[in-house]
Amino acid sequence: MPELPDVEHYKRYLTATALHQPIARVQVVAPALLTGITPQALGRMLKGKRFESARRHGKYLFIALDNGHWLALHFGMTGSLHYFRQPADAPAYSQCLFHFDNGFTLAYVDPRKLGRIALTDDPQTLIRKHQLGADALALSAGKFIDLAAGQRGQVKAWLMQQNLMAGIGNIYSDEILFQAGIHPRQIIGKLDEASLKRLYRALRAVLKTAIDAQADPEQMPASYLLPRRHAKGRCPKCGTPLERLQAAGRTAWFCPRHQPG
């Protein structure tokens, strides 16, 4: 479930569990997830080191090692982290396991194997390499308005462009547009200033609210679209059946009454 709020949750989870303990061994189950490094080299690099802190940029999680290097995790569509002690508690689809001297293990779990694990000497290096824009929650209102100027694409696709602002994916772009009352196919450059400001406020409110809810749909406010994104879903504000369309290669769910096209 890895958009910005999910990855922020993983960051906090990791920070609360897996820091400052020497790594005894790294077990790579799916080598294809590693980019730019072999399982052997990763093991050599991490053995005896500790995770010292974590930082998030968009959908990327960066974990600082006590040797100056950083582990970079991207979670694809189905990635997550789990910390456990008993081997029997190892989650299914654990693709990379970090075993600590204290007997605990941090598992990088990813059934579909679309995530990626890399090592970098600096998060900025990787951010540049992937041409990521500012983290969506670090973007000022002014910069947001500037990014919109002259853009002729659809607003949903625009929100999801990681090189403009990093962290928003299919689910949260739907939620932001719903809360702002904007149709996903609206042309971004044609939105008036009031709409753009509403969109910006919705972006911040939705992402922060989702983080507070630990990115768990069950804990989101009743006014949220998120848990209703399915064929029988209805608008939480007016009960109108939700509609779907394709945008940016993904399925957008929206309320035709609150988000008129």
Added chain:
DNA sequence: AGGACGCCCTGTTCGC
């Protein structure tokens, strides 16, 4: 520039 598509993977849901 922007959009559509295919591909990488595999588990789940849908529709006949």
Added chain:
DNA sequence: TGCGAACAGGGCGTCC
């Protein structure tokens, strides 16, 4: 009920 098809919260490359 059973089965294959379509779909799923991402990102990248290609083509038009």
